[in-house]
Amino acid sequence: MDNTKMYKSLGIDLDAHDTLMGALPELFKECFLNKEQDLKGLSYFYSVVADIHGARVKELIEHKNKGPVIGSFCIYVPEEIILAACGQLVGLCAGADFWVPYGEQIVPKNLCPLIKAGIGAKYSRTCPYFQVVDLLIGENTCDGKKKAWEIFSDMVEMYVMDMPNKKSELGLKLWQEEVKNLCNFLEKKFSKSISFDSLLDAIQKVNAKRSALNRLYETRKNSPTPISGIDALLVTQIGFYDDIERYTKMVNALAQECEEKVLSNFKNNGRKRILVTGSPMVVPNWKIHHVIETSGADVVVEENCTGTRYFKDNVSIENASSKGDLLKNISDRYINNINCACFSPNRGREEDILKLCKDYKCDGIVYVSLSFCTTYMVEAERIRKVAKENSIPMMTVESDYSFSDLGQLRTRIEAFIENL
Amino acid sequence: MDNTKMYKSLGIDLDAHDTLMGALPELFKECFLNKEQDLKGLSYFYSVVADIHGARVKELIEHKNKGPVIGSFCIYVPEEIILAACGQLVGLCAGADFWVPYGEQIVPKNLCPLIKAGIGAKYSRTCPYFQVVDLLIGENTCDGKKKAWEIFSDMVEMYVMDMPNKKSELGLKLWQEEVKNLCNFLEKKFSKSISFDSLLDAIQKVNAKRSALNRLYETRKNSPTPISGIDALLVTQIGFYDDIERYTKMVNALAQECEEKVLSNFKNNGRKRILVTGSPMVVPNWKIHHVIETSGADVVVEENCTGTRYFKDNVSIENASSKGDLLKNISDRYINNINCACFSPNRGREEDILKLCKDYKCDGIVYVSLSFCTTYMVEAERIRKVAKENSIPMMTVESDYSFSDLGQLRTRIEAFIENL
Numbered sequence: 001m002d003n004t005k006m007y008k009s010l011g012i013d014l015d016a017h018d019t020l021m022g023a024l025p026e027l028f029k030e031c032f033l034n035k036e037q038d039l040k041g042l043s044y045f046y047s048v049v050a051d052i053h054g055a056r057v058k059e060l061i062e063h064k065n066k067g068p069v070i071g072s073f074c075i076y077v078p079e080e081i082i083l084a085a086c087g088q089l090v091g092l093c094a095g096a097d098f099w100v101p102y103g104e105q106i107v108p109k110n111l112c113p114l115i116k117a118g119i120g121a122k123y124s125r126t127c128p129y130f131q132v133v134d135l136l137i138g139e140n141t142c143d144g145k146k147k148a149w150e151i152f153s154d155m156v157e158m159y160v161m162d163m164p165n166k167k168s169e170l171g172l173k174l175w176q177e178e179v180k181n182l183c184n185f186l187e188k189k190f191s192k193s194i195s196f197d198s199l200l201d202a203i204q205k206v207n208a209k210r211s212a213l214n215r216l217y218e219t220r221k222n223s224p225t226p227i228s229g230i231d232a233l234l235v236t237q238i239g240f241y242d243d244i245e246r247y248t249k250m251v252n253a254l255a256q257e258c259e260e261k262v263l264s265n266f267k268n269n270g271r272k273r274i275l276v277t278g279s280p281m282v283v284p285n286w287k288i289h290h291v292i293e294t295s296g297a298d299v300v301v302e303e304n305c306t307g308t309r310y311f312k313d314n315v316s317i318e319n320a321s322s323k324g325d326l327l328k329n330i331s332d333r334y335i336n337n338i339n340c341a342c343f344s345p346n347r348g349r350e351e352d353i354l355k356l357c358k359d360y361k362c363d364g365i366v367y368v369s370l371s372f373c374t375t376y377m378v379e380a381e382r383i384r385k386v387a388k389e390n391s392i393p394m395m396t397v398e399s400d401y402s403f404s405d406l407g408q409l410r411t412r413i414e415a416f417i418e419n420l
Numbered sequence: 421m422d423n424t425k426m427y428k429s430l431g432i433d434l435d436a437h438d439t440l441m442g443a444l445p446e447l448f449k450e451c452f453l454n455k456e457q458d459l460k461g462l463s464y465f466y467s468v469v470a471d472i473h474g475a476r477v478k479e480l481i482e483h484k485n486k487g488p489v490i491g492s493f494c495i496y497v498p499e500e501i502i503l504a505a506c507g508q509l510v511g512l513c514a515g516a517d518f519w520v521p522y523g524e525q526i527v528p529k530n531l532c533p534l535i536k537a538g539i540g541a542k543y544s545r546t547c548p549y550f551q552v553v554d555l556l557i558g559e560n561t562c563d564g565k566k567k568a569w570e571i572f573s574d575m576v577e578m579y580v581m582d583m584p585n586k587k588s589e590l591g592l593k594l595w596q597e598e599v600k601n602l603c604n605f606l607e608k609k610f611s612k613s614i615s616f617d618s619l620l621d622a623i624q625k626v627n628a629k630r631s632a633l634n635r636l637y638e639t640r641k642n643s644p645t646p647i648s649g650i651d652a653l654l655v656t657q658i659g660f661y662d663d664i665e666r667y668t669k670m671v672n673a674l675a676q677e678c679e680e681k682v683l684s685n686f687k688n689n690g691r692k693r694i695l696v697t698g699s700p701m702v703v704p705n706w707k708i709h710h711v712i713e714t715s716g717a718d719v720v721v722e723e724n725c726t727g728t729r730y731f732k733d734n735v736s737i738e739n740a741s742s743k744g745d746l747l748k749n750i751s752d753r754y755i756n757n758i759n760c761a762c763f764s765p766n767r768g769r770e771e772d773i774l775k776l777c778k779d780y781k782c783d784g785i786v787y788v789s790l791s792f793c794t795t796y797m798v799e800a801e802r803i804r805k806v807a808k809e810n811s812i813p814m815m816t817v818e819s820d821y822s823f824s825d826l827g828q829l830r831t832r833i834e835a836f837i838e839n840l
Binding site: 174345372378379398 | 526527528531560562563564566567568570571573580582583586588590591597598762764766791792794795798799800802818
């Protein structure tokens with residue numbers, strides 16, 4: 001079927017959707033097509049963005065004959081369990097300024113743009129991914145999202161996983177139970193039985209995706225990096241909603257191309273190497289990378305939920321002989337290895353940042369908080385101390401999805417890079 | 421000893437402290453002394469404020485010979501357990517604009533004034549209560565506080581109680597364990613054994629305080645209310661740091677005077693009756709009550725942490741035959757009966773507000789969020805719906821501790837009251 005027919009069947013507001021989609025090509029051109037790049041493997045990912053509300057939405061609609069389509073906003077929602085229940089997990093739309101005014105009709109302006117955009121995307125009926133999902137799985141990470149689920153629950157079917165605030169013994173136990181409960185809930189809700197074998201298969205698929213991303217990121221440790229930061233960010237962003245097997249194959253192909261490029265005799269370009277850390281950056285939020293990389297430096301790694309935190313560790317399948325063992329390994333991987341600022345204390349993140357700075361030979365840190373993202377804004381103080389103790393220059397940026405601060409951002413970022 | 425000597429011994433910054441204290445008399449006069457009021461029992465509470473950094477601080481210093489002085493920022497920290505460990509619990513300074521710029525040196529401006537002021541009060545060394553405490557007990561309610569504990573832990577000894585985000589079976593279990601852990605921690609830390617008897621005695625003391633406040637608030641159900649909202653708020657605020665037995669006696673005396681006043685032949689004054697709900701209001705944050713009550717209406721009840729949530733339910737001592745039983749009853753009272761916006765969902769608060777509106781015959785609701793207080797700001801949307809369904813007019817106010825919005829607030833609040 002053509003897209004218009006599909007959009008109509010999904011209840012999309014066609015006029016508003018046209019306005020939204022009208023802005024994307026120019027932005028994409030500015031951020032991706034205007035720069036030099038020589039990786040053939042990127043063309044797949046560029047084509048996914050070019051057809052962002054097309055082919056993949058069709059696939060998801062078709063998938064609904066086989067199993068549920070489930071949306072989420074956070075990397076704590078375990079994709080393995082959704083896959084094992086014959087589901088498809090999609091990270092939902094929340095990265096464009098277009099949706100913010102819609103969200104502000106329901107929630108206060110003093111809220112992070114990701115949450116306002118997420119609510120606005122659903123409320124405005126301009127996100128086909130939102131329209132296609134059978135269920136939205138939320139998680140109690142930050143105050144904004146925790147309270148947003150109550151708003152979403154008036155518009156879409158919701159299931160919320162609770163999270164502890166502390167990685168204590170009790171906290172881990174709470175999370176283990178929440179993982180088990182999710183499994184039971186999905187089995188019942190969609191009449192799918194999740195077996196040891198289906199769960200093992202799902203774990204292997206997600207591990208393979210993570211390994212491919214790790215392989216790609218590994219090549220960025222080289223000087224110069226074979227792939228620009230903004231391209232690598234795009235690849236990771238697409239991982240949140242693409243078909244997992246096709247995506248894994250494409251990432252591996254791109255990684256191989258990058259490995260070959262590193263082996264060929266290309267020379268150090270002398271550009272400064274930046275670690276970006278902080279709040280997540282979801283499609284089409286490419287702002288900070290764009291400014292940094294058009295100001296003379298390379299982003300070589302992202303310590304955030306649309307970067308290393310998404311894929312850095314696999315779920316163990318060693319010594320697992322029952323479904324319970326696998327669920328336990330899943331919960332361990334998520335709670336132990338993802339160092340989100342929603343935890344207090346969150347010392348693991350300090351260690352992660354220092355290790356990444358060393359491994360990726362970073363000259364400086366750009367710490368990016370979305371506006372009103374309390375947990376990352378406050379945690380910046382601690383990371384600033386740690387960076388200082390380790391003599392790593394760091395700048396903090398607080399920004400939203402609008403382009404009104406681009407000039408000011410560029411001035412500050414250029415000055416930071418010059419002083420490295 | 422005289423106060424200066426005492427302040428020096430506590431490491432107070434004397435000059436800054438003088439500036440802080442210089443502003444209080446004028447504010448107190450404007451809010452309390454310039455209005456008519458005829459309750460003799462209030463003179464005690466007025467005198468406590470007049471000597472806010474004097475007599476009570478001396479008592480606490482003396483108390484340190486017998487047991488610890490423990491600070492907190494939240495009504496989830498169970499006072500019973502602190503009392504049973506021979507401790508004194510004090511609600512810490514976080515209500516004045518004076519401290520905000522100090523806090524903003526460490527944490528971002530986009531953070532609620534209560535947290536910025538709390539951090540600023542400690543950082544500026546101008547709060548004798550902060551200087552006197554042996555330990556600060558935090559609790560993971562909102563993002564701002566959760567992350568603030570990491571900042572505080574560099575300045576003061578901290579113990580943090582984790583909180584679930586959901587009142588699920590697992591959440592309740594986590595909280596029960598946290599209550600038990602606090603008990604064990606205090607026993608060990610201060611070498612005090614907490615027995616069944618000492619815990620029972622502490623529960624009875626806190627229950628008596630709550631009952632006295634309930635008795636006082638009960639009189640506000642009358643038309644006209646025998647006590648102004650701002651005076652009642654002050655009484656409750658003082659409950660957070662006064663000596664519990666003296667305080668309970670004074671509240672009971674005041675309640676009795678109010679009961680007698682109601683029985684005497686005083687006539688309905690025709691003023692509109694307002695329920696105030698939202699973020700906590702800590703000393704000297706009297707702004708909203710002052711504006712409402714000088715705009716022709718009476719605040720007759722506060723559904724917030726410095727209002728009914730503080731005292732509305734007692735800890736059960738029925739059928740408790742062991743220390744474990746009492747701890748269980750304590751944890752039940754706190755988690756089941758306090759409907760803080762940190763929980764999601766938080767339907768209990770909707771029911772509380774509707775019941776209070778009915779019991780206190782309220783004509784309208786003023787919903788007050790501190791600026792950047794995400795949980796209350798977002799929850800306003802749901803309360804707005806519920807209020808509308810029940811035909812109760814509601815206005816929302818977002819404000820901080822500065823006086824710069826007083827004119828605008830007065831215009832809006834006057835218009836709201838006129839339309840009731």
